[in-house]
Amino acid sequence: MDKIKTLFLAECEDYIDPTPFGLYSYDTSFKPKPMSALYCMVREIDPKKLGTDHEIIFLGSADDLKYALEHHTKTECFKSKGVKYIGVRYTDDSYELSSSFYDTLYKRYEPDCNL
Secondary structure, eight states: OOOOEEEEEOSSTTOSSOEEEEEEETTOOOOOOSSOEEEEEEEEOOHHHHSSSEEEEEEEEESSHHHHHHTOTTHHHHHHTTOOEEEEEEOOOTTTTSHHHHHHHHHHHOOGGGO
């Protein structure tokens, strides 16, 4: 399980204090880990389109990332949108795991597969 790079997600457009997510290939097999995770499905896009080369197509959280990914109900959506990477942030921070943080990221990125 090799991290490709770090993807930073920000709660606001000015990217004050962005949250780092490790970026892994979509076909990565994760090992069980005794920590909760925030995760996102990511596809590559033309940087001229959105000013970036990645687009978040799903945001989620899981107590067991391996199980969540293996039994995900949105897999077909990920594939139809051209998923290439999984962004992962293992955390035990209560704010990062809170619905307000998730809701803020959701509103900021409006991921298609969360609809």
